Amino acid sequence: MLERVAEMVTDVMTSNGLEVDDFISVIFTATSDLVSEFPAYAARQLGFGDVPLICARELEIAGSMPRVVRMMAHIETELPRADITHVYLHGAAALRSDLTRVRSVPDE
Numbered sequence: 001m002l003e004r005v006a007e008m009v010t011d012v013m014t015s016n017g018l019e020v021d022d023f024i025s026v027i028f029t030a031t032s033d034l035v036s037e038f039p040a041y042a043a044r045q046l047g048f049g050d051v052p053l054i055c056a057r058e059l060e061i062a063g064s065m066p067r068v069v070r071m072m073a074h075i076e077t078e079l080p081r082a083d084i085t086h087v088y089l090h091g092a093a094a095l096r097s098d099l100t101r102v103r104s105v106p107d108e
Helices: 004-014 041-043 090-096
Strands: 023-030 054-059 069-075
Touching: 004 041, 004 069, 004 090, 041 054
Parallel strands: 023 054
Antiparallel strands: 023 069
């Protein structure tokens, strides 16, 4: 869990030219089958010590994808919204194919 969440946070930062100081707050959600750790803890390990973080559960909808962590970040940036890169890693790319960019990292 911590490795994958760190990958997601780092990819969001790299893809959008962000630093920790650009983050106002972050909401993490996880499906109910993920219980090993708080996703926010991975962000804390990356230096998000003074950024407000919260974790919540995804809705349990029949047929929804299991083992998913999502991140909604409130940031300060000069980028127009159309230029923000939304990051969907591994199998989660299927959740929003309209926003997903092609990744060279294979699914594990």
